[in-house]
Amino acid sequence: MIGKVRLRQAADADAPAILALTRAAYAKWVPVIGREPKPMTADYAAAVRDHRIDLLYLGDVLAALIETIPEPDHLLIENVAVAPGFQGRGFGRQLLHHAEALAGSLGYSEVRLYTNQRFEDNIRLYERCGYEIFREELHPTRGVAIHMKKRVEI
Helix, strand or coil: CCCCEEEEECCHHHHHHHHHHHHHHHHHHHHHHCCCCHHHHCCHHHHHHHCEEEEEEECCEEEEEEEEEECCCCEEEEEEEECHHHCCCCHHHHHHHHHHHHHHHCCCCEEEEEEECCCHHHHHHHHHCCCEEEEEEEECCCEEEEEEEEECCC
16 A cells, blocks of 8 residues: 555544554554553543544555643653554654654653553564653553653753
């Protein structure tokens, strides 16, 4: 498939497509952790209303997305999801860079994210993109969350 890559901010009508893409993207982790990861069960109608979700299209096909939440002292990346057929093409990395630029434009000098300790491929990707682990948090039902951060230019 060849097409132009474009980004646009999600609207209310995009919630079902966001859920479908996220469920597909995270499905590979279910056998690793023995349950559905948090993003697979999120309320995306509320997320579109309350957070910023940017959608990455390749041509007319939704290929990936990133969800961000402004916090008092940083921009939180709540979710990065790439459809299985588009993984390995650099779209996740492109969306991380997009969030970093967004953070700087909003006056934040730091971006944070978190992931499951068992999502080792994701942790390595984030480290290659300049994120560093600053905290590990044990959750009673979700396992260990790895919190990562990166400084960005304002």
